[in-house]
Amino acid sequence: MPKFGSNRRHSLATLARPVVLIAALAFGGIPAQAQQGPIQATVLESVDLPGLRPGPQTFRMTMLEMQPGAKIPPHTHAGPGIRYVLEGAITIAWKDRSPQTFKAGSTYYEGSGSNHPPGEMSAFNAGKGVTRVLIVELVPKE
Numbered sequence: 116m117p118k119f120g121s122n123r124r125h126s127l128a129t130l131a132r133p134v135v136l137i138a139a140l141a142f143g144g145i146p147a148q149a150q151q152g153p154i155q156a157t158v159l160e161s162v163d164l165p166g167l168r169p170g171p172q173t174f175r176m177t178m179l180e181m182q183p184g185a186k187i188p189p190h191t192h193a194g195p196g197i198r199y200v201l202e203g204a205i206t207i208a209w210k211d212r213s214p215q216t217f218k219a220g221s222t223y224y225e226g227s228g229s230n231h232p233p234g235e236m237s238a239f240n241a242g243k244g245v246t247r248v249l250i251v252e253l254v255p256k257e
Contacts, residue, residue: 181205183240187237198224
């Protein structure tokens with residue numbers, strides 16, 4: 116069994132904590148605005164999930180890292196998900212509304228299927244630094 120250095124374990128644990136909290140808040144695992152002493156949980160994003168595909172589902176967590184100038188080509192999503200911008204900013208081209216830029220600390224939702232217009236890109240990093248986005252989505256189990 117491969118051994119991971121303490122930095123690797125620490126970084127995974129550091130990433131896992133906010134993801135578990137985000138997923139729990141987003142999908143109803145913790146009451147909104149729960150407070151106990153110095154702890155406060157604030158719902159960052161709440162989205163209804165109508166019309167989920169039948170069958171087993173899996174939560175998937177992905178770290179998206181985009182270098183300055185990087186563009187994501189048009190694509191579809193296997194399932195709905197909430198995104199949390201950890202660093203930098205990402206501009207999303209939406210099929211049914213104007214493009215939006217989300218900066219570090221903000222969240223956004225992308226539904227199943229095609230959310231982006233046809234063309235050469237669906238999202239890009241127009242900044243001078245790396246953009247990191249934590250993606251938590253519910254997808255059909257493979």
